[in-house]
Amino acid sequence: MRRSFPFGSAPVMPRYRLDIEYDGTPFVGWQIQPVGLSVQGALQEAIFRFSGERVTVKGAGRTDAGVHALGQVAHIDLERDWAPDKVRDAVNFHLKPNLAVILGCTEVPSTFDARFSASARHYIYRILTRRARPVLDRNRVWWLVRPLDIEAMRQAAVHLVGRHDFTTFRAVQCQAASPIRTLDRLDVAREGSEIIIRASARSFLHNQVRSMVGTLKLVGEKKWRPDDVAAALMARDRRHCGPVAPASGLYLARVDYPEEGGAVAPPGGETIRVGSD
Numbered sequence: 001m002r003r004s005f006p007f008g009s010a011p012v013m014p015r016y017r018l019d020i021e022y023d024g025t026p027f028v029g030w031q032i033q034p035v036g037l038s039v040q041g042a043l044q045e046a047i048f049r050f051s052g053e054r055v056t057v058k059g060a061g062r063t064d065a066g067v068h069a070l071g072q073v074a075h076i077d078l079e080r081d082w083a084p085d086k087v088r089d090a091v092n093f094h095l096k097p098n099l100a101v102i103l104g105c106t107e108v109p110s111t112f113d114a115r116f117s118a119s120a121r122h123y124i125y126r127i128l129t130r131r132a133r134p135v136l137d138r139n140r141v142w143w144l145v146r147p148l149d150i151e152a153m154r155q156a157a158v159h160l161v162g163r164h165d166f167t168t169f170r171a172v173q174c175q176a177a178s179p180i181r182t183l184d185r186l187d188v189a190r191e192g193s194e195i196i197i198r199a200s201a202r203s204f205l206h207n208q209v210r211s212m213v214g215t216l217k218l219v220g221e222k223k224w225r226p227d228d229v230a231a232a233l234m235a236r237d238r239r240h241c242g243p244v245a246p247a248s249g250l251y252l253a254r255v256d257y258p259e260e261g262g263a264v265a266p267p268g269g270e271t272i273r274v275g276s277d
Helices: 039-051 084-095 150-158 208-220 226-235
Strands: 015-022 068-077 100-108 120-129 142-144 162-165 180-191 194-201 250-256
Touching (some): 039 068, 084 100, 150 180, 150 194, 150 208, 150 226, 180 208, 194 208, 208 226, 208 250
Antiparallel strands (some): 015 068, 015 100, 120 250, 162 180
16 A cells, blocks of 8 residues: 655654464563573564564563463554564465464554553463373463362352452462452363363563462362452451462463554553563
């Protein structure tokens, strides 16, 4: 798409939305770190090899080391007006053999921001409960030998849904200005030999999902009662949290936007820290 601009106006660089899938096992996380390969770094290098441009890939979720993504979203600005399919295919070619891939690429308005335009993030956590260790799903589930009481876990999860101070369930090093978050969904379901936990919110604190999952696991083992989770939440004290669940079972499943390209300002009083689990 060739653009024309009014006389004297600066040209607008094309902006592209990238929908991304990756296996988080070999990465140090989404964000570039001083040491190790990040998803962001792998993408930026692939884009450079394809386009010759050094860009910053801005993602909707800053997932931690070992966390996977089924539907991460990012955006980039390029100087040249490439066809979106060309961007997807060329970046995928240069990403090999890294365990990340662009599922889709679309051109979006300059007002679209993968992080701040998002209206909701959806995570899933997979717990495998069986005697045999996982083979095909190694590094993709939390493997537990003993069964869990799923009904008790569901009762406990109810206490966490809604707008709360989640100090108990955030990492000590969390950089968010406020511990207040609104958890829209925390469902616990059994699917065969797996327990699937689904969490949805506009934004999450650092390690919030994994902290909640680790705490629900204590309830499933009957080491905690469901009401103990409510007490831990009200304590607003990290020392009252259960163990943090391993990164391997967590997936950023989807990011929602109010409308294609629609921009949403960050919520007042909140520094959005997304998917740092």
